[in-house]
Amino acid sequence: MALDPASRSRYNLEDASVLLLDDTTMGMAILVQIVTGLGAKKLYRCTTVEMAQQVALKHEIDLAIVDGMAPSGMGYDFVKWMRTSCQEPNCYTPVIITTAHTPATDVVRARDCGGHIIVKKPFAPIVMLERIIWVAKEGRPFLFSGDYVGPDRRFRDEGPPGGAGRRREDQSANAVLVDAEPDAQLQPRLAS
Numbered sequence: 001m002a003l004d005p006a007s008r009s010r011y012n013l014e015d016a017s018v019l020l021l022d023d024t025t026m027g028m029a030i031l032v033q034i035v036t037g038l039g040a041k042k043l044y045r046c047t048t049v050e051m052a053q054q055v056a057l058k059h060e061i062d063l064a065i066v067d068g069m070a071p072s073g074m075g076y077d078f079v080k081w082m083r084t085s086c087q088e089p090n091c092y093t094p095v096i097i098t099t100a101h102t103p104a105t106d107v108v109r110a111r112d113c114g115g116h117i118i119v120k121k122p123f124a125p126i127v128m129l130e131r132i133i134w135v136a137k138e139g140r141p142f143l144f145s146g147d148y149v150g151p152d153r154r155f156r157d158e159g160p161p162g163g164a165g166r167r168r169e170d171q172s173a174n175a176v177l178v179d180a181e182p183d184a185q186l187q188p189r190l191a192s
Contacts, residue, residue, distance in 0.1 A: 011133065012039035013063070014039040014040070018062065018064070020035070020045050021046045021067060022067040022069075027121070028047065031098075034125045038129060049081075053078070053081065061093045062093065062094075063093065063094055063132065065095075066115070067098050068099035070099060070106070073109065079115050080149075083114035083150050091149070094135040095114065096116060096135060099118060113150070116140075138151075140152040
C-alpha cells in the first residue's frame, strides 16, 4: 500500500489513545515524534512490559506499537499476554510490532503472538502511517483457536495486477509465452 504524496487526504490520530512500548530512549523518541506528528495526543509511553501491562489493564487502548525487544523478545510476550489476559476491548487492539531484526523466526513469532503486522526499523513516518491505515482497514476476523488468539494469520495473495510478475525472470517467461502463442495458433491451420 503506497500513499500518493499528492493526495489531499488527511489522517489524524487526535482522538486515539496509543500505547507505545520500546525499551530504548531513541526508539521511544522516534515513535513519539511519528505518532504526535499524526495528531495523537493521548500517549502511554512504556519502557517495560510491566508498565505496558498496567496501562493495558487500566486504560482503553486504540492502537499499540510494540518493539519486539530483541534479544529477549519480551515485546512479543506482551502482545500474547494482551491477547489472552486483557479484557475487551483491549484484547482486540490493533498491534504493530517494530523490530530492527527480521529473521524469519521473528516474523513468525510476531504473527503467532497475535500482532497485526511487523515493521522493520528504521522506518519512515509515511511507512508507519501506511501500516496504521492498513491495520485499520484490513478487517481480518479475530480467531480464538487452541494456543492462538489474534487476527486471522492467513492472507490472500492475489499476485500482481494482470498476472504480470515483477521480477526479471517473470518478465522473460512472459515474453517466451507471448512468442509461443502465435505458433500455437498457426498449428491448427497448418494441419488442415
